[in-house]
Amino acid sequence: MPAEDGLPAGLLREFRRVAGESGVLTGAVTAGYATDWTGAFAGRTPAVLRPADPEQAADLLRLCAEADVAVVPQGGNTGLVGGGVPGHGEVVLSLARLRDAGPVDPGSGQITAGAGITLAEVAAAHPDFDLGVLIASRGSATVGGAIATNAGGLRVLRYGPMRAQVRGVEAVLSDGSVLSHLGGLVKDNTGYDYPSLLAGSEGTLAVITAARLQLVPRPAGPVTVIVGLDGVAAVHSLALRAVREVGGLLSAEFFLAEGLALLAERAGLGPPLPAPVPAYLLLEAAGPGAADDLAGLVGDLPAAVGTSPAQRARLWAYRERHPEVAGFLGTPVKLDVSVPAAAWARFTSEVPGVVTAADPGARVIIYGHVADGNVHVNIVPGGAADGRHQDAVFSYTASLGGSISAEHGIGVLKGPWLGLARSPVEQALFARIRRAFDPAGILNPHVLPR
Ligand code: MLT
Numbered sequence: 001m002p003a004e005d006g007l008p009a010g011l012l013r014e015f016r017r018v019a020g021e022s023g024v025l026t027g028a029v030t031a032g033y034a035t036d037w038t039g040a041f042a043g044r045t046p047a048v049l050r051p052a053d054p055e056q057a058a059d060l061l062r063l064c065a066e067a068d069v070a071v072v073p074q075g076g077n078t079g080l081v082g083g084g085v086p087g088h089g090e091v092v093l094s095l096a097r098l099r100d101a102g103p104v105d106p107g108s109g110q111i112t113a114g115a116g117i118t119l120a121e122v123a124a125a126h127p128d129f130d131l132g133v134l135i136a137s138r139g140s141a142t143v144g145g146a147i148a149t150n151a152g153g154l155r156v157l158r159y160g161p162m163r164a165q166v167r168g169v170e171a172v173l174s175d176g177s178v179l180s181h182l183g184g185l186v187k188d189n190t191g192y193d194y195p196s197l198l199a200g201s202e203g204t205l206a207v208i209t210a211a212r213l214q215l216v217p218r219p220a221g222p223v224t225v226i227v228g229l230d231g232v233a234a235v236h237s238l239a240l241r242a243v244r245e246v247g248g249l250l251s252a253e254f255f256l257a258e259g260l261a262l263l264a265e266r267a268g269l270g271p272p273l274p275a276p277v278p279a280y281l282l283l284e285a286a287g288p289g290a291a292d293d294l295a296g297l298v299g300d301l302p303a304a305v306g307t308s309p310a311q312r313a314r315l316w317a318y319r320e321r322h323p324e325v326a327g328f329l330g331t332p333v334k335l336d337v338s339v340p341a342a343a344w345a346r347f348t349s350e351v352p353g354v355v356t357a358a359d360p361g362a363r364v365i366i367y368g369h370v371a372d373g374n375v376h377v378n379i380v381p382g383g384a385a386d387g388r389h390q391d392a393v394f395s396y397t398a399s400l401g402g403s404i405s406a407e408h409g410i411g412v413l414k415g416p417w418l419g420l421a422r423s424p425v426e427q428a429l430f431a432r433i434r435r436a437f438d439p440a441g442i443l444n445p446h447v448l449p450r
């Protein structure tokens, strides 16, 4: 009979010796750590470990490795592929209490931030600087989780994903050692760049406890515009023109009439434009000439423009509230894919039919990031378990030269389809890298090849 809800006898006591009573949660209070916010992924855990500093994190991890107990690292629990949820009864290692942050260094524009600091807090740390990654869940998503999943979001076309913001990391390995490379040098060509490797590793190699982040100058005088268009081909060609012609372009986002109608019906959002159109492109730009460049680009097309914070927030709500839309209808399967620019318009117009051919009752809500080829395909009712939707969408994506994960990662949602994106040679190398970092094999064992 397993002791202590599946944990080896005495391990909870050891956890408490390291992290104290308040650093180890058991029972009903662990429920919020065992389910994701969409409700699509639910599990259970014998314990949630909440270290107060990196040394506690290292000691807790070493105890787990010695006892051969699997661990799911967790940040803000805002992931969308089940990679931070204990689906197989793993211990959860929450980094939420690692909240130390240094000052922003105005010379380098860098900050050292604990893994549990939210992205919104980093973005607000200095009036002259911003975080290059902007995601709708920024108030909950944390530095550690955003690096571990290589979060993308609304400004990737300008600043790249989370990996591109990282100048160094501190992380703990499952043998209890602490890796620390937080100097922040822009030029530092001294061997393997493991901070870059940890970005996107989804908690399978090491547990990030802090990071040295490169901030960007805060965009000056941002202007937001929503343009109405007659379909996705027009959305794509206008977005590509914006990339070429609008110097300070920050974002090029799209949504469609069906999602907008649901936002109106369920969330009471009035329409952005006087008359409905099939497709909408949201552009944001900042800096000298941004307003003129956008006006020149948009010309006589129907458009709504925002310059004040309140006006811009109102326009952004149409796009940023789209993740809620599929949830109004049920628990969605959320697939995020990217395709080459030449295939984007075809993919975006055909993918609803690809889904309904596999599941005639499905509704498909589409939105995403146009300029980096990323389309979010949300399908309701869900049914992630039977894999029909992944089969259909991922095969179609791969046939066009695309990726089965543009920004959310592989997690448990996409694991069986990784072969569509990565060769057997690559997957075998993943497993060897993984063994080098985590020979005990305890870190997120159900995510990525082992
Ligand atoms: C987004 O772009 O809104 C996020 O990736 C979240 C989502 O896909 O729902």
Ligand code: ZN
Binding pocket: 152, 153, 368, 369, 376, 407
């Ligand atoms: Zn996205």
